[in-house]
Amino acid sequence: MGNFIKQFFDIKFWKFILVGILNTVVGMGLQFLFFNLCGWNEWISSLVGYILGSILSYFLNKYFTFKNKDKGWKPIVKFALNIAVCYGLAYGIAIPLISMLCTANSWTMFGWSVEKFAGNFSMIVGACLFVAFNYIGQRFFAFREKKGESGKQ
Template structure:
């Protein structure tokens, strides 16, 4: 467990806070203000925030000195898998738990649950796959 909760973990949390602010504004803004769908809103969040995340985590969090192309490919694979898993689980789970609420409430809660699941999966993927030492 000590390998998880070292300085890299806390740097990842700091980068995550920055990404969460940027990504949440994008996702909920597109969904609630611009009228985009659940999938488009959440995907736009992760595409745009992931670009920021890649650079911050590569150079600040993990101080990865390996090849940029290799780490960028691994990072993109990790993001795609984490996104599909997190949001693929969050949507049906939330729909079943909140079946009596409106679709807008279900989608907003599902996007929040997806963010939490994504963050947990993403840390493990970046630490031990994308930027592994």
């Protein structure tokens, strides 16, 4: 178990976190801009933010974090599939759950309506879930090392 923990939280994990911070600034910034200034709903706002942020994430994680050498469409398709599954899981859990909790308990802040607060809060919770699902998916599916590749960075 100790070896698994060391492998899971190696330098790739920390590079992923660094890339994630940059990607979060871009993707979440766009989401909140679309939701609050453009008036788009949380599904469309988060989806467009994730698509644009994922383009940045693909290149940074492929070449910087995981140093993946695969060429062609296969790594792009695997990455896109991973993003789609992680997005669907994260926001499929966060949006209905947070909406239900906020509505049932009349939670709100900043003078927002319950719906506006729930939309903003659900995007934050969805982003947290997405990060966890996405790291696992990128590390062990999209950019998985082939047997014999060195784990040393």
